[in-house]
Amino acid sequence: MSQAGLPDPSDYTTLTEVLSAYASGGFEGSFGANEGGVLECYTCDARFDAATVQMSSLRRLEGASDPADMMAVVALSCPRCSMRGTAVLGFGPTASAADSDVFGALRDHRGDDLAPGNSAPGETAAD
Numbered sequence: 001m002s003q004a005g006l007p008d009p010s011d012y013t014t015l016t017e018v019l020s021a022y023a024s025g026g027f028e029g030s031f032g033a034n035e036g037g038v039l040e041c042y043t044c045d046a047r048f049d050a051a052t053v054q055m056s057s058l059r060r061l062e063g064a065s066d067p068a069d070m071m072a073v074v075a076l077s078c079p080r081c082s083m084r085g086t087a088v089l090g091f092g093p094t095a096s097a098a099d100s101d102v103f104g105a106l107r108d109h110r111g112d113d114l115a116p117g118n119s120a121p122g123e124t125a126a127d
Contacts, residue, residue, distance in 0.1 A: 013123075018120045021121050022073065022115070023086075025075075025120065026114075029086075030085050033102040035097050035098045036101055037050045037102055038050065041078040043081055051105040053107065054076065056077070056109060056115045057075035057118070057119070058110065060072045070095070071090050072089050089102060
């Protein structure tokens with residue numbers, strides 16, 4: 001338990017809980033990964049190079065029942081419509097080519113104050 005009485009991020013936090021926390025923090029849109037490091041904004045249907053996007057936050061999730069369930073929720077903003085949202089990306093040896101391409105291309109801007117760097121909004125005492 002954190003000093004503020006909030007649970008610390010753990011492997012028992014569900015994807016649904018993390019996505020809900022990001023949405024509550026203003027990251028309400030969704031993005032999808034495509035091969036070649038291309039992200040798609042599901043709000044405006046724009047496709048763009050992930051290298052042009054600033055990642056504001058990244059929350060890793062690894063399954064408590066199966067640690068091989070390696071995924072990350074990335075908070076970012078669309079360069080076309082400015083919608084803030086999330087992309088769920090696999091990482092590690094079982095990640096898809098599209099997820100790996102996007103993950104490798106994203107620019108790390110987790111110090112931008114739009115969201116906590118390594119957790120969903122409201123998930124830790126530092127938020």
